[in-house]
Amino acid sequence: MAALNEDLVFKALYETFPDPVIIIDAERIIRSANNAALRQFGYPAAEFIDRSVRLIYATDAEYAKRLQNRAARVDETAPRTSNYLYIRRDGSTFSGHLRTTPLINDQGEELALIGIIRDVSDLTEAVSERQKASEMLNAALEAMPEGFAIFDREERLVVYNRAYQAICGPAGPALKPGITAEEILLLARQGGHYPDALPGTREGNEWIASRLRDFRYPDGKPKIHRYADDRWLRVENIKAKDGNTVVARVDVTDLKRAELALERQRQELEHKNEALDQFTATVSHDLKAPLRHISMFSEMIEDDLKAGNQTELAENARHLRDSVRRMNRVVDSLLDYAQIAHRITDWTQVRLSDVVSETLTILAGDANDANATFEVGPLPELEGDPELLRRLVQNLVGNAIKYRHADRPPVIRIHGSVLHQTVELVVEDNGIGIDPRFATRIFEVFQRLHKDETVYGGTGIGLSLAKRIAESHGGSICLDTSFREGARFIVLLPRWLRKAK
Amino acid sequence: MTSTPKRLLLVEDDAHDARFVMRAFAQIDKSIELVLVTDADEAVEQLSSGHFDYVLMDIKLPGSDGIELLRRVRKSRATALIPIIVLTSSINPADVLHCYGAGANAYAAKPSSVIEYRRFAEAFIRFWVESTILPPGMSARR
Numbered sequence: 351m352a353a354l355n356e357d358l359v360f361k362a363l364y365e366t367f368p369d370p371v372i373i374i375d376a377e378r379i380i381r382s383a384n385n386a387a388l389r390q391f392g393y394p395a396a397e398f399i400d401r402s403v404r405l406i407y408a409t410d411a412e413y414a415k416r417l418q419n420r421a422a423r424v425d426e427t428a429p430r431t432s433n434y435l436y437i438r439r440d441g442s443t444f445s446g447h448l449r450t451t452p453l454i455n456d457q458g459e460e461l462a463l464i465g466i467i468r469d470v471s472d473l474t475e476a477v478s479e480r481q482k483a484s485e486m487l488n489a490a491l492e493a494m495p496e497g498f499a500i501f502d503r504e505e506r507l508v509v510y511n512r513a514y515q516a517i518c519g520p521a522g523p524a525l526k527p528g529i530t531a532e533e534i535l536l537l538a539r540q541g542g543h544y545p546d547a548l549p550g551t552r553e554g555n556e557w558i559a560s561r562l563r564d565f566r567y568p569d570g571k572p573k574i575h576r577y578a579d580d581r582w583l584r585v586e587n588i589k590a591k592d593g594n595t596v597v598a599r600v601d602v603t604d605l606k607r608a609e610l611a612l613e614r615q616r617q618e619l620e621h622k623n624e625a626l627d628q629f630t631a632t633v634s635h636d637l638k639a640p641l642r643h644i645s646m647f648s649e650m651i652e653d654d655l656k657a658g659n660q661t662e663l664a665e666n667a668r669h670l671r672d673s674v675r676r677m678n679r680v681v682d683s684l685l686d687y688a689q690i691a692h693r694i695t696d697w698t699q700v701r702l703s704d705v706v707s708e709t710l711t712i713l714a715g716d717a718n719d720a721n722a723t724f725e726v727g728p729l730p731e732l733e734g735d736p737e738l739l740r741r742l743v744q745n746l747v748g749n750a751i752k753y754r755h756a757d758r759p760p761v762i763r764i765h766g767s768v769l770h771q772t773v774e775l776v777v778e779d780n781g782i783g784i785d786p787r788f789a790t791r792i793f794e795v796f797q798r799l800h801k802d803e804t805v806y807g808g809t810g811i812g813l814s815l816a817k818r819i820a821e822s823h824g825g826s827i828c829l830d831t832s833f834r835e836g837a838r839f840i841v842l843l844p845r846w847l848r849k850a851k
Numbered sequence: 852m853t854s855t856p857k858r859l860l861l862v863e864d865d866a867h868d869a870r871f872v873m874r875a876f877a878q879i880d881k882s883i884e885l886v887l888v889t890d891a892d893e894a895v896e897q898l899s900s901g902h903f904d905y906v907l908m909d910i911k912l913p914g915s916d917g918i919e920l921l922r923r924v925r926k927s928r929a930t931a932l933i934p935i936i937v938l939t940s941s942i943n944p945a946d947v948l949h950c951y952g953a954g955a956n957a958y959a960a961k962p963s964s965v966i967e968y969r970r971f972a973e974a975f976i977r978f979w980v981e982s983t984i985l986p987p988g989m990s991a992r993r
Binding site for chain 2: 631634635638639641642643645646647649650653669673
């Protein structure tokens with residue numbers, strides 16, 4: 351084997367080395383460049399050699415940075431500190447990682463500097479892409495309305511977004527990486543953030559414990575919890591594969607409110623259905639009773655005729671007529687009741703004082719017979735149907751006269767007031783009063799508290815009619831059970847009506 | 852037929868219906884003594900002051916209703932086991948169940964003819980008076 355010429359070896363290595371190699375002297379003039387360097391920068395050797403190395407730096411600033419770094423002898427193994435923007439002959443630029451080696455003679459003088467420039471533009475691009483992606487993710491995290499956070503294996507907070515901070519309420523300002531999930535829960539609780547875990551309550555302790563359990567051993571099902579200010583949040587804890595816990599909080603207050611409203615409506619509807627059932631049951635009872643009686647009496651009349659019993663015949667005939675009349679009254683009452691629409695379309699401004707004086711004129715005859723006196727106080731105005739309101743008042747005043755006490759002449763007081771846009775109309779008497787046990791039953795159709803129709807006439811529709819009128823105006827009626835002198839009815843009506851849809 | 856008259860408390864607010872019942876019983880068996888009350892409070896008063904063998908009642912009563920009366924009667928130790936027969940116009944199955952649930956022993960719809968009333972009274976006597984089988988706990992008072 352021939353003796354190896356090292357110069358030839360190094361020359362071959364130099365020329366075939368894949369990375370650009372440039373050798374500069376102390377004056378920073380390019381003394382040599384390998385093929386890769388010429389290719390990379392796009393110069394023929396004649397136009398590259400003997401030029402200042404400034405030639406390959408994209409800008410003065412890049413060159414100045416290089417000079418500074420050289421003076422400071424930065425660590426060139428780290429791309430971060432020794433990456434420069436280089437420029438090719440055609441003006442295009444690339445990012446290169448520069449590593450240098452000084453050529454030193456026996457006396458220790460630096461003769462030249464060998465620089466290897468590796469094109470890292472792909473890498474730089476990848477890094478910057480990653481940086482961009484990470485920034486995008488952060489921005490998205492910040493922008494999203496859902497609270498989001500990551501806790502590590504030790505239950506310490508690692509990442510969180512602004513929404514999560516807001517959701518933590520009183521614990522929000524204390525959030526920082528390292529705080530534990532339990533610390534956050536306890537801080538928020540102390541600040542009264544959880545209506546179901548008020549500070550110092552036993553139920554609260556259990557609630558916090560269950561929240562922690564769900565954080566530590568999530569069952570994969572989101573939970574809905576109540577937060578301060580009547581807000582509802584969907585809480586979801588997810589154990590990630592790496593042992594971290596990802597938590598998501600979504601404000602579902604609107605949904606929950608809609609759900610609660612729906613439930614209220616459902617109950618209302620159920621209540622209405624029950625009322626309707628009750629209504630039909632009562633109506634059929636009150637219609638069937640006189641029918642049955644008519645059938646009975648006609649049969650008895652037949653028997654009386656056969657037996658020639660004249661006295662009983664006359665009596666039974668009278669009962670028959672009474673039953674027919676009674677049935678007539680029931681049907682009339684029903685029609686009355688049915689005619690009141692649930693929603694009134696024709697609203698006008700109504701002066702309750704006019705309504706009351708009109709009622710008193712209509713009832714003047716009965717009032718006279720009963721020797722009744724009226725004390726009418728101030729009465730407000732409101733929006734409504736004057737005819738229906740008159741019937742409401744007439745039913746209440748009529749009852750007050752009818753159910754008078756045998757020992758004293760009836761004194762009936764009617765007065766009203768306005769509070770928070772609600773009109774209150776009060777009708778009270780000194781009559782026989784109503785057992786508080788029946789405070790709600792009296793408003794049901796055909797419910798009568800007094801069996802003897804000859805003493806207290808009527809079909810038992812008056813108060814249910816009054817209730818229906820009050821409700822058709824968006825109001826209510828009730829018996830004041832604390833009033834013991836007689837009966838006191840309170841009607842509440844909105845002063846201004848919301849326009850019907 | 853028993854020798855001592857049986858006492859039956861009739862709770863009925865409708866005067867006509869009460870008359871029909873009394874008439875039917877009077878035609879069938881003179882040994883039944885009927886006492887008429889027209890509301891629940893009166894019924895409770897009667898039951899606490901005198902002895903009755905049966906209660907025949909409507910469930911639709913003025914004021915406190917029949918279901919409540921049933922419960923009140925069953926709650927009281929003295930009347931916890933007295934046979935209560937509901938006679939009412941409703942044949943609504945829900946009402947029927949409601950009555951049994953509250954402690955009624957039997958349930959019948961109000962008849963709409965003289966003959967049916969009579970049949971009802973006859974059946975009542977046969978089943979409740981002449982029958983020797985008494986509800987558990989009831990002593991045969993003869």
